[in-house]
Amino acid sequence: MLAHSDPNRYSNARLMTEWIQESLLLIPAFNEEASLGALLDEVGTLFPALDVAVINDCSGDRTAHVARTHGVVVLDLPCNLGVGGVMQAGFEYACARDYRYVMRCDGDGQHPPSEIPKLAAAMQANNADVVIGSRFLGPHAYTSTPWRNVGIAGLAALLSYACRQRVTDPTSGFQLINRPALHFFAKTYPSDYPEPESLALLTRQGYRVCETAVDFRARQGGCSSIGKRAALFYAMKVTLALLVDRARAADPRFSRQNMLEQLAP
Amino acid sequence: MKALLELLSVGLVLISGLLFVAGRKQNRFIASCWLLLGVALVLFLAGVTFTAQDKMMTMDLKLRAVTGLLSFFVLIATMEAVRRTQMRERYALLWLGIGLVILVFAIYPTATIAWLQKVTGMQYVTAIVVVIFGFLLLVTFHFSVEFSRLHDKLGRLTRRCALLERRIEELEHAVPRSGKTSAHQFHALEKSTPPPSRPA
Numbered sequence: 001m002l003a004h005s006d007p008n009r010y011s012n013a014r015l016m017t018e019w020i021q022e023s024l025l026l027i028p029a030f031n032e033e034a035s036l037g038a039l040l041d042e043v044g045t046l047f048p049a050l051d052v053a054v055i056n057d058c059s060g061d062r063t064a065h066v067a068r069t070h071g072v073v074v075l076d077l078p079c080n081l082g083v084g085g086v087m088q089a090g091f092e093y094a095c096a097r098d099y100r101y102v103m104r105c106d107g108d109g110q111h112p113p114s115e116i117p118k119l120a121a122a123m124q125a126n127n128a129d130v131v132i133g134s135r136f137l138g139p140h141a142y143t144s145t146p147w148r149n150v151g152i153a154g155l156a157a158l159l160s161y162a163c164r165q166r167v168t169d170p171t172s173g174f175q176l177i178n179r180p181a182l183h184f185f186a187k188t189y190p191s192d193y194p195e196p197e198s199l200a201l202l203t204r205q206g207y208r209v210c211e212t213a214v215d216f217r218a219r220q221g222g223c224s225s226i227g228k229r230a231a232l233f234y235a236m237k238v239t240l241a242l243l244v245d246r247a248r249a250a251d252p253r254f255s256r257q258n259m260l261e262q263l264a265p
Numbered sequence: 266m267k268a269l270l271e272l273l274s275v276g277l278v279l280i281s282g283l284l285f286v287a288g289r290k291q292n293r294f295i296a297s298c299w300l301l302l303g304v305a306l307v308l309f310l311a312g313v314t315f316t317a318q319d320k321m322m323t324m325d326l327k328l329r330a331v332t333g334l335l336s337f338f339v340l341i342a343t344m345e346a347v348r349r350t351q352m353r354e355r356y357a358l359l360w361l362g363i364g365l366v367i368l369v370f371a372i373y374p375t376a377t378i379a380w381l382q383k384v385t386g387m388q389y390v391t392a393i394v395v396v397i398f399g400f401l402l403l404v405t406f407h408f409s410v411e412f413s414r415l416h417d418k419l420g421r422l423t424r425r426c427a428l429l430e431r432r433i434e435e436l437e438h439a440v441p442r443s444g445k446t447s448a449h450q451f452h453a454l455e456k457s458t459p460p461p462s463r464p465a
Binding site for chain 2: 055073074075076077078079081085088089092093096191
């Protein structure tokens with residue numbers, strides 16, 4: 001189900017414009033004042049019609065102010081919830097506004113918004129519910145510190161087994177999500193370090209997930225939320241969550257089939 | 266000697282209970298702590314005098330003294346925490362249960378030992394350690410479950426709060442400005458003013 005996608009597939013400009021109009025870009029931000037402004041400028045010039053919501057996870061700096069001066073929607077969380085809670089707030093917002101597609105893009109500038117059409121093309125080509133931008137599929141393979149690479153590879157192997165399909169970049173936060181998956185995520189989304197677990201939950205409920213190659217950029221400012229010790233905790237927490245999720249009965253209300261029926265007009 | 270000790274422990278319960286009821290509101294907790302310390306000293310001294318007569322007996326006595334003190338401490342601290350509204354009654358029940366069980370161990374060691382040996386085959390010391398440890402494990406487990414639930418609720422509230430704030434902002438944009446502060450300005454205002462001090 002891997003999509004070595006071709007952006008030209010989305011050559012129909014009118015279709016792309018329509019698609020952008022019913023999409024929302026979610027940017028989780030925690031102390032990202034250094035990089036957020038540039039990212040929002042870039043998004044604004046590339047996709048002027050795209051709605052953007054910055055979810056400020058109780059930053060100590062002027063993240064919310066930067067976002068407001070760029071004229072985007074700001075969801076200001078009064079307590080720090082971590083990425084999981086932040087994303088769920090965004091999903092709830094998108095559900096309430098009835099968006100059809102939701103994109104997620106990190107506030108540190110690692111995810112180039114110019115690659116969003118690639119995600120959209122992959123979604124269309126594979127009839128997928130969720131598309132993940134993978135930094136390991138492309139020709140410019142991304143390299144990190146060796147330990148982190150080992151961790152990501154191990155996690156990818158475990159997740160590939162859990163999902164019964166090949167997953168190369170389990171921690172990627174560059175995603176495109178369609179309406180049924182969005183409603184699923186708004187109801188239930190994992191807390192800390194949610195990305196790998198959320199993929200396992202998706203495939204378990206019958207949603208289609210696919211990856212597409214994306215060139216990530218270096219971080220434009222701020223620092224990773226995952227330090228050395230936290231990385232070990234990350235690996236253990238996610239492994240435990242993946243195992244426990246298998247032992248838990250899948251909630252039939254959130255299955256893809258049921259969501260599609262509920263969302264049908 | 267054993268009868269004396271039993272009398273002493275029962276007397277202690279009564280005295281501390283009386284102090285609890287009659288004591289001055291502000292100093293109750295501190296008074297109870299001092300009382301416990303005094304009792305500990307007395308029992309320790311008593312234990313020392315017994316040493317010459319029967320070593321096993323003294324060990325038993327000391328252990329009883331320690332468990333008795335522990336139970337007093339748990340009971341008093343729990344009641345005090347409830348009184349100061351630092352602890353809810355539902356958690357206090359758990360702690361009071363623990364305190365009472367330990368107290369029973371201190372007051373009726375022979376009966377509890379006999380019962381425990383019949384049930385588990387453990388010695389007195391091991392039994393007490395196991396019981397206390399088991400209870401503490403239960404409490405911490407209970408707290409982990411409770412914290413997770415609270416974390417969940419906190420997340421839900423936080424998200425709802427952010428969405429509602431956004432909604433207020435939008436509504437404010439929709440209606441003509443009345444010259445009042447907008448939602449996020451109000452929020453900034455609220456942040457800059459110090460929170461109201463807790464009533465004493």
